[in-house]
Amino acid sequence: MRPRRWILPMTTKYLETWHEYRSQTDKQRKISQFSVLKKNMHSNIALRILTSAPGLLLLLLMSLGSQILQGCSINPATGEQNFTAFMPPEKELREGRKADPHIRRQFGGAYTDAALSAYITGIGRRLAAQSELPNLKFTFTVLNSPDVNAFALPGGFVYVTRGLLALADNEAQLAGVLAHEIGHVTARHAAQRYSRTVVAQIGRVFARLADQPILDSVLSTGGQIYLSSYSREQEFEADHLGVRYLIRAGYDPTGVAAFLTKMRQHAILETKLAGSRQDPDRFQLLATHPRTMDRVQRAIKKAQDEGGKPGRVGRESYLEQIDSLLYGDDPEQGVIRGRTFIHPKVGFRFTVPVGYKMLNTPAALQIFGTEPVRIAVDHLRVRPSTNAVDFLTSDWAASISLQNVERININGLIGATGTRVVRGKKGPITQRLVAVRLEHDSIVRFLFMTPSRISPSINHALRRMTYSLERLPAEMPPLKAARIRVHRVGPRDSVETMALQMPVGPQAERRFRVLNGIADSEAVRPGMLVKLVDEPQP
Template sequence: MTGHRHIGSVRRGACARLLAGLAGSAALAALLSACAGDQTGSVITPAVIKVPEQAPKTTGRARTGDDADHAKLVASFGGEYRSPAALKLLTEVTERLVKASERPDEAYAVTLLDSPVVNAFALPSGRLYVTRGLLALATDTSEVAAVLAHEIAHVTLRHATARSEMALRSQLVSRVVADVLNDPVTGAQLENQSKFTLARFSREQEFEADTSGVRVLAQAGYDPFGASRFLEALNRTLALKSGTGTASEPDMLATHPATTERIALVTRAARRIGAPGLGVDERARYLAAIDGVAYGDNPGEGMVRARRFLHPGLRIAFEVPDAFTIENTRNAVLGTTPEGSRRLLFDQVEASADRGLEDVLRATWNDGIDAGSVENRIVGGNPAVTALSKGKDWTFRLAAIRVGETTYRMIMAAKGATDPDPAFRRWIESLRPLEPEEAASLKPAHLRLVTAAPGDTVESLSRRMIVPDRAAERFLVLNGLERGASVKPGQSYKLVVE
C-alpha cells in the first residue's frame, strides 16, 4: 500500500469485491487481457523489437491514447523494474515467438513491471507486460515463453478489440431498451445477461489463446509442455495463498477459466504435438537471468511479515488476528481467513486533520451505520471512531483512526450476523508507530541461486529462505518440484533471501 493512494468511498458491493481480492482498473479493463494470475521501480525504456520499415507498426487498432494507457498501467503496477538481464531474455524470447506466429511482421514492446503479483497481460497495440512476480515463479525459459505466447495470441487474434466491441454493443442495447423504449426492468435484465455473455466470451478467448500459444511455443522450438508446468505452478501458488490447500475457482462472471481447466487443455494441446521431451527449456539460461531479482513486497510500499504489516514510509505497523492471511496491494491491505468467512481491509483515506472522524467514516461508507454503535475512542494514543454496519449477507466493523495528520480506515467483515468485534478490537489496538530503527532494518527480499551440495535436502535449503510460512512448500513451488522430490547435488535452485 503506497503512502499517497486512497479509497474515497466504498459501498457494500464494492467493498465485498475489494475484500474478495484485487480489482482491475475499469478504464483499462476493455483494453488489456490479464492472463497469468495472481514497489516503486526504476524507470527505463521498454525494449522494442525491431521489424522492417514496411511492416505494420501496430497490432489491432491504432495506438490512439496508447501512451496514456501504458503510463497508467505501469504506475498501477509499481513502475518499471530494472533488470537488464531479465528484460533482454524476455525481448529475445518474444522476438523468437513472433517469428513463429501467424503475424511475424508485427511489432511488440516488452515492459517488466515492479510488482510481486504473478501476472502478464497485453494491450491490443502490441505492448506486453510481465511482472517480476511471474519471473520468480517460472523455472525455465519455456515456461515464461508459454506466458508470452499466450499474450501474443491475444493480440494476433484481436481478442481485446472483439471484447470491447461486444461490451459496447451490450451496453448500447440495454441502454436503448431502458431509456428509449422506457423499459428499465427489461434493460436491467439485458445488462445482467450481457455480463454473463461477456464473461463466457472472455473464457472462450482464454482457451483459444492457450491453444494458439502452445502451437506457437512448439513452432519456436520451446518445450510445449512449458505451458502446463507454469499453470501447475500457478495453481499451487494460489493454493498456498488461499491457505486451504486448494486454489479458489472463478465464479460464473469470472473472465478466466479455472486454472485446472486450462492445465488440461494445454496438456492435450502439447500431447497432440508430441511426447514430452520436445523442444528446449533453457533452465540454466533462465535462472541466470533472474538471479538477484526482487521477490515479494517492496519496503517502500509496505511489507507483510507473517501476520504483521509494516510500512516504513508511513511509519506504522499492525498485526492481524490468528487465522488471517494478509496481502499488500497497491491501494490497500486485504486479509481473509482460509474459509473466507471473515475478511479485512486497511487503507488510507483523504481527510483534512480538522475533519471529524465520525464524519470521515460516514462519508467513506455509503451503507447504513448503526447510530447506537458509534464510539469515540483512543487507540494506541490516537483518536479513533468505531461503528457497526449490518448488511444482508455480511456484518461490518468499521474504524477511522487518525495518526498525526493521516487518517486510516480499518474494516473487518464477518459473513452472516456474527459480530466480528472481539477480533476487530484486537486488530485496531495493534496499530502502532514503526520505530526508525525497525523501519531501517527492513530489507527487500530477492532471489538467489544456490548450487545444491551433497547432503542438501529440500528442508535444509528451505530453512535458509525468508518467507512468511510453509518454507518447504514454497521452495518446491518456486523450483518446480513435486512433493517428496529430492534436490540434486550440483543443480541450481532458487532461494528467497534478504
C-alpha cells in the first residue's frame, strides 16, 4: 500500500499540468513557454515529455528512484546496504505476527510436547543470543507435520517440523538448521524480498502506462521467480551467518554439511518410494532452500578460518529428547495403512487402486496414479441445510461450469459429482469433482485430474476407489500413531536385524540407514544409539 502515498499525488499533479496546458490557446502556450524558458532553458523539452505517456513513466521512475535511494538500509548482520524500503523493522514484526497463525494451521498446528518445545527454544535462544540482533525476541515453534522442513518469518518467527526432528541425528545438526533460519532473519532477507516484490508490482504499472507488454512480461516473471525461494546468494549468506552463530554458541559446524547430505538422501528415498520421477530437490526443505554442498563447505571453512573450533555434537542427549516422537501421519489428520486411507477423527476410510501412492499433508491427501493421474482429497464443515448437489454447484464450483452433474449414493452416503475439461500443457485434462456428505455438517471432497485421452480406460478403477468410501465402524479400535523409538545397539544387532524392526514396506534397510545417517559401508556398533520406528497395525 505504501507506493500509493507518492504515486497518487504525482499523478494528480501531472493531470493538473496536462489539463492546464491543453486548455490554453496557442498564444497563451507561447507566453507560458517563454516564461518557463526564462526560468529553465530546458523546460521546452521537459514540457514535451510531460505531454506523453512516457513522460508520466519518467516522472514515476524518477520518484521511485528517490524512494529506492531513501529505502536502502545497512544490514545489521552483513554491514552491507540492502533495499528494504517497503518493510522497515517494525513492519517485519507485525507481518510475522500476522502470518504466524496461518502457518500453524497450514502445517497441522504446533506439536504438543512441552519438554521438547522447551528444548528446541533453549537451543534457538542460545544461537539467537550470538547474532547481531540479540535483543530481538525470537519465537521457535515445532510444527505437527511429517514433512522435513524449516523456515522463518520476518520478525524472528522460526519453525521446524517434527519430520525434520525425526531425521536429524544430533543437537548440532538441529542447531545448524535453526542457526540458518536465524541468519535469514538477521540478514533481513524477507524484507528484501518483500521490497523487491513491491518494486516489481510497481514496474508492471509502469509497463502498462508505457504500453510495453514485453516489459510487463519480464517483470512479472522476475517477481514470480523471486517469490518462489531464497536466492542462492541469500542461502550462502544465511549459511555463513548460521555457521558463525553455531561456532559462537559452541556447536560443531560440520553438522550442517552432514545434515544437508542426509536431507538429500531422504528426498531421493521418498521420491523413489512414491514412484515419482520428479527432481528430489523440488520438494520440502530443498525446494525453498537451494543450497549446494560446495557453498556450505565454503561457509564452514570461512568460519573456521575466522577462529572456529570443533564444538558440541550432542548425539545422545538429542536422541533422548526425541524418543517417542510422533513419526509419519498423525491420526488426528488421517493415516495411511497400505492402500487404505483412514481418518479416525472425521470417521471415514477408502482404498486406492493397486500401484497408487498416497502423500498425506495437513491440508489434503494427495494421490498419484501409475498413469499421469492426480487426486486430492479433503473434508470440511458445511451448513447442515446444504445438500450435496447445491454444495457442488453453488459453493465448491460456483465460479466454473460443470457438466454431467448428478446425485450419487455411496454405501448409504449421499453425494454429487460433475465434470469439466480444461486445457493442459500436454492436452486436455478431465477434472471430476465428487462431494459426499458424511454427517449433517461434514463433506468429503475428491478432485480427480486425468488426461482426457486415458480417462475412459481408468474410469472403472477410479470409480471403485470412490465407491469404497465408507463410514468407520463403531466398534473399530482407536488407531495408534507410529513413533520414534531410540534403541541401544547390542552385541548381536546388525543393520539387517535393525531394519527388520522398521515398519513393513520396501527399502527397509535403506530407510533405516537414511533415518540414522549410516553410510552404506558402515556397520552399527554395540552401545551406539539408533532410531527405530514403532508402527502399530490396525
